[in-house]
Amino acid sequence: MYLGANESTSNKIRSRWPVNSATIPGCTSERAYPWDHLHTSTDTVLCSICYYGSVLLGARTFMVRNWKVRSSRLVGISVAFFFLVLPMLAAGPAVSMEIVGRVPRVLILYPYDERIAATTEAGEAVRNRLREGTGGKVDIFSEFLDLTRFPEKAHVEKMAHFLTDKYRNRRPDVVIALSDESASFIATHRDTVAPGARIVTTGLSRSTAENIGLPGDVFGVFNKDDIVKTLEMARSLQPKARHLFIIGGSADLDRAWLATARADLAVLAKNYDTTYLENLTIDEFVERAARFPPDSIVLALTIFKDSTGRNFIPREALRQIAATASAPIYGPYPTYIDHGIVGGNMVTFESLGLAVADLALDAIAGKPIVNVDAAPIYIADARQLKRWGLSESDLPAGTVQWFREKTLWEEHWPAVLTTLAVIAAQGVVIAGLLVERRRRRAAELELRVRLLELVHLNQSATAGALTASIAHELNQPLGAIRSNAEAGEMLLRGETPDLNLIKQILVDIKDDDQRAGDIITRLRGLLKKRSEIDWQEFDLNEVISSAIKILRPEAERRNIIVSSKGAMEELRVRADRVHIQQVILNLATNAMDAMLDVAATERRLVFQTRLTKESKVELSISDTGCGIPCEQLVGIFDPFYTTKPTGTGLGLSIARMIVETYAGKIWADNRPDGGAVIRFNLPLVQSGCVT
């Protein structure tokens, strides 16, 4: 909505500070300039700044980037008048300034009111640089002339009088005029307002300065509208581009700009298929933009009006066009950035402020000063570079990128480095641990194999020790079979063989054969070699009775009475039964050995099982031997502990290793009435969960 805009006034303002009011957050309708509506977009920009947390360029710099002074060559003429002779009066920079016994005074003349952020920000830059340059020893005065809205000659005169009165006793030593309007004003009224003061200015181009006829002793920081450099930036980013489009609106300013651009680009445009898009409606612009060939460079000048006469804020018009454009757009104004352009060669407001402050400082110091051209810089929008797939490395040297997301590395390199180092260190540690783990696994496996081998050796040794009794036991059925067979033979030789007896003999032979077979099976079980643990669930009672069968002949040979008692119910454990049998055999043979010196009638070996409260199956093997000395109750399970002259000292330690392999525990004790008892337990397998 562009209601209530004073057409000529707004044009004038725009001609100098074309879009700066757009950067005033919170600007309301009290000033009904068309661009006042732009503050919302500015807010968005501010938000994005906060969001990106960009520290490359301060938000402030960003806010004041809407500097534009170019069109004054058209409109400025109306303001330009007289004092063409003044430059002669104070030729040369060396104006002596006697500042004695006080701090220098600087008057900053703002062309508009204090709400126009662009000039305000430039003024702030000036102010900061001045304080910085003088160590704070400077008096700074600000005047907001607001002559654009009050251009009447009478008012201007009144303003001059007012200032003359105001500063009568505090004559400024330096006047800084921001923009051509302030410069004209002070050039006109310098003798009354600031007699003897040095005047510096900025915010206008050299041509404007000539047009308004600034006196020769007024120096400034001038900015130059340079579309050529913007095109050069585009060329380096898009070396393969074949088409060049230049967009301009239908307002006078727009047309003037187009004319300037035509002249400036005349040479470079020859390299391209060049098209000037002008006299189009906004819709036509948008429509054409969507059809740009991909290898196009688009230069946006200004669109204050389209061909239908509709007013625009140039950057808002540009935003519409850029949204659907099929090729990258470049422009000469910082304002355009964040409105769809890739970038361009432009001057920032702050840089002008800083430069003019430097001039003022030189003036205060009495140094000679000269006109300075503001250094435009290349500015690019990193997001647009990304959008168009343009390479950062193709940007002209010294290009400042806005909205560039710092990489994680750039932003947090110490943290990243530390993190990487920590991760690397962790990795090393983890790798080390993995290696250790692997080695431990291998060692455990090795240990397991060794244990199994050891157990097998132990089995063989037990079998060896029991050989005599096993042979004896085996001889019983073998002898019986032989005798039975021979008896049968004899019977058959008789005339009337007793067939019933022969039948009985054959039955007995079968039984004895079975018996011999069982003995051999047990022996094989005793010698069974394991390369892996054969996990089984079984009743401990069964293993005990099978062990007793193996032991009984030997026990009988030694006149030892073997008995077993205890839990009748099933005591299910999970282990390798050959190993558990070996534990029992070890403990039992040990117990039997302990009873060698005891009277033959007193030798008793008792197996007893029970179920403990902790759901463990416990077996105790007690003897009536000599017992174990109390201080050795623990040590007997150590390897190579033995009291027997022929013992290896491995039986009990192997028993412990096996029991611990199956999550059990083994310990020794003495019976109160003499003899030792060795107990071990194993976890009970809950059979309930099987069903």
Added chain:
Amino acid sequence: MNPVIHIVDDDNSFRTAVGRLIASYGFRVAFYESGDQFLTTLPNAEPGCILLDLQLPGLSGAALQERLAETAPLLPIIYLTGAGNIQAGVRAIKAGAEDFLEKPASGETLKEAIDRALLESERRQLEHDRVHALEVLVASLTPREYEVFSLMVRGNRNKQIAYTISTSERTVKAHRHCVMEKLGAKSLAEAVSIAERKGLLDTSPKPERRFDTSP
């Protein structure tokens, strides 16, 4: 009389099988499952022999042999064991066992051993009978006559005997005559032989080997 073979073995099936085999040779068989049982039912004087296992519950084979040397000296012992070794064998033979066999023994071996043992049994019986008869004869002598007899067989003259026992030579002659009569000896040599067999001549304390000396 048909001899009885006593089988002492704790293994039932073996005992039965061997018993059957021996019975098939025509012998009578008696079974005992332990030494104690054998001792309590100590057989009468019937001829026979003992088949004994070395390892028995309770009283062991060797201990039983020791006891039997006194209570049943006429029964030869054949060991039949499954846990035999040289040491046990030598000890058994020294203690007077007739034979020492290892299980499983063939029927032939067993039969031979039994036959030998029965011969021995018979011999022991005869020897036992003879000694018994001599003892009866010697026992019939009066103490005075026994004195004369023991001096006479050692080659003492009547005069010496008379002097030793402080009597007259005549009395000695009369006693001597009675002795010869009672013992049924026709000459001094026969009387000496009887005395020798009775063991009266042993001056040195040699171990008495009553049964295993050849006749």
